[in-house]
Amino acid sequence: MSAFPSAGISIATRSMAWLIICFLVLPITIVFAVSVTDRPYLSLPHDGLSLQYYRSLLTSRAWHTSILHSLVIAAASTAIAVVAGTLCAIGCWRLGNRASNAVRMLMLVPIIVPTVVYALGIYQFWVDLKLIDSYTGVIIAHAVTGLPYVVITVSTALAGFDPRLEQAALSLGASMGQTLRMVIIPNILPGVISGAIFAFIHSWDELIIVLFIAGRGVFTLPRRIWDGINESLDPTMAAVASVLVLTTVVLLLIDIAIRARRTQ
DSSP: OTHHHHHHHHHHHHHHHHHHHHHHHHHHHHHHHHHTOSSSSSSOOSSSOOOHHHHHHHHOHHHHHHHHHHHHHHHHHHHHHHHHHHHHHHHHHHHOSHHHHHHHHHHTHHHHSOHHHHHHHHHHHHHHHTOTTSHHHHHHHHHHHHHHHHHHHHHHHHHTSOHHHHHHHHHTTOOHHHHIIIIIHHHHHHHHHHHHHHHHHHHHHOOHHHHHHOOSSOOOHHHHHHHHHHHOOOTHHHHHHHHHHHHHHHHHHHHHHHHHHHHO
């Protein structure tokens, strides 16, 4: 008799999980429907499906420029975040004291503080450094806000790393640099890659910081979508949004595949 309540709870839990998933995912699917509209404004298809706005995306120089800007900024900021975040996580792991815990908490500030507040602070700081409306300013800002993702994933990977491997390498005459390159990094590489993927996705999708510190010289993809919403209702924005979503999904699937392969 006791099996029936357990089965009921299991069914209820799964149903609730699927409801939450649908609540989160279904609004995103609307973007794909709007991207194939046959209307000259943002709406669902009326008389049939059309790929005209995907063709517009492929032929528009302005959209190509924004895609290039986003790719360059995301790649550069991810590289900085991965190097700094990995070294920070390894340093905290080696110390293993209260100070290291405080440093880890400090690294999480960019994703704990509301983005608008953080962007305002960066804007005031960047004005003094003359980094407003520059690639360098946006790249550094995205690297700083992408740093927490790397610290989290690498710290998680280090939690399962056997410190005796490091001790063995050092006892056999390896320098700290050699131990880092040949022992520690290879063993925590899935965590580093996961951090890089999340940092790239963050930069690829980020808007608010760009609105604060980037002028007309730096026009990322999310910002062009934002300007398009304010100035017009061109359905090409829905096509671009679909590309953003698909890119994010592909990167997340790559991360899942790497984690699954690591656990085998």
